[in-house]
Amino acid sequence: SQTIHQWPATLVQPVGSPLSLECTVEGTSNPNLYWYRQAAGRGLQLLFYSVGIGQISSEVPQNLSASRPQDRQFILSSKKLLLSDSGFYLCAWRTTGGVSGYTFGSGTRLTVV
Amino acid sequence: SQQGEEDPQALSIQEGENATMNCSYKTSINNLQWYRQNSGRGLVHLILIRSNEREKHSGRLRVTLDTSKKSSSLLITASRAADTASYFCATADVGQFYFGTGTSLTVIP
Numbered sequence: 001s002q003t004i005h006q007w008p009a010t011l012v013q014p015v016g017s018p019l020s021l022e023c024t025v026e027g028t029s030n031p032n033l034y035w036y037r038q039a040a041g042r043g044l045q046l047l048f049y050s051v052g053i054g055q056i057s058s059e060v061p062q063n064l065s066a067s068r069p070q071d072r073q074f075i076l077s078s079k080k081l082l083l084s085d086s087g088f089y090l091c092a093w094r095t096t097g098g099v100s101g102y103t104f105g106s107g108t109r110l111t112v113v
Numbered sequence: 114s115q116q117g118e119e120d121p122q123a124l125s126i127q128e129g130e131n132a133t134m135n136c137s138y139k140t141s142i143n144n145l146q147w148y149r150q151n152s153g154r155g156l157v158h159l160i161l162i163r164s165n166e167r168e169k170h171s172g173r174l175r176v177t178l179d180t181s182k183k184s185s186s187l188l189i190t191a192s193r194a195a196d197t198a199s200y201f202c203a204t205a206d207v208g209q210f211y212f213g214t215g216t217s218l219t220v221i222p
Binding site for chain 2: 006
C-alpha cells in the first residue's frame with residue numbers, strides 16, 4: 001500500500017539556523033511531490049512541487065529551497081531560518097497524470113524562535 | 114488567484130444536525146476536491162467531483178458543483194462529534210491544486 005512519511009513532527013529552531021525536513025513516499029513510483037505551508041488558522045500555501053528527480057518548481061519567492069534527490073524523496077531546506085518561516089509544513093503526493101487527490105503526510109510543526 | 118474560498122469560516126452545530134459548507138472559486142477547473150484536517154494533522158482527501166458532474170455522494174457526504182456560479186457545497190448529514198475538523202476545498206485547473214482557507218466545523222455532543 002502507499003504511504004507517506006514526514007519527519008520530524010515538531011521542530012523548534014533558532015533564527016538563522018539551517019533547516020532540513022524530509023518526506024518519503026512508499027508504494028508508488030514517479031509520484032508528483034509537493035510541499036505546502038499552513039500558517040496558524042489559514043489555508044495551505046503551495047511552496048514547491050516536483051514532477052521528477054531533480055525537477056523543482058517554486059510557487060512563491062521565499063527563504064526556502066527544495067530538492068528531490070531520489071524518486072520518492074522530497075526535502076525542504078533553508079540555510080538561515082527567519083521568524084516568518086514558522087508554520088505547519090505538509091508534504092503531499094499524487095499520481096502523475098489522471099485525476100486524483102493528494103495524500104498528505106502528517107505534517108511538521110516548525111517554530112522559529 | 115485561483116484559490117477557493119470557503120464559507121462560513123466557522124460553523125458550530127449540534128450533533129445530529131446537518132452541516133453545509135460552501136466554496137467559491139474564480140477560474141475554470143477540471144475538478145474540485147474537499148479535504149478534512151483534524152487539528153495539527155495532515156489533510157485527508159474526502160471526495161473529488163469533476164467539472165462535468167453536478168452532485169456526488171460518499172456516505173454521509175454530499176458534494177454539489179455549479180460551474181456556472183463557480184461554487185461548490187459540502188453537506189455532512191447527521192453530524193457526529195468526530196466530524197469536528199477544518200474542511201478545505203481545493204480547485205485544480207491544469208497541474209496543481211489550490212486550497213482555500215477552510216471552514217472550521219465544531220459539532221457539539
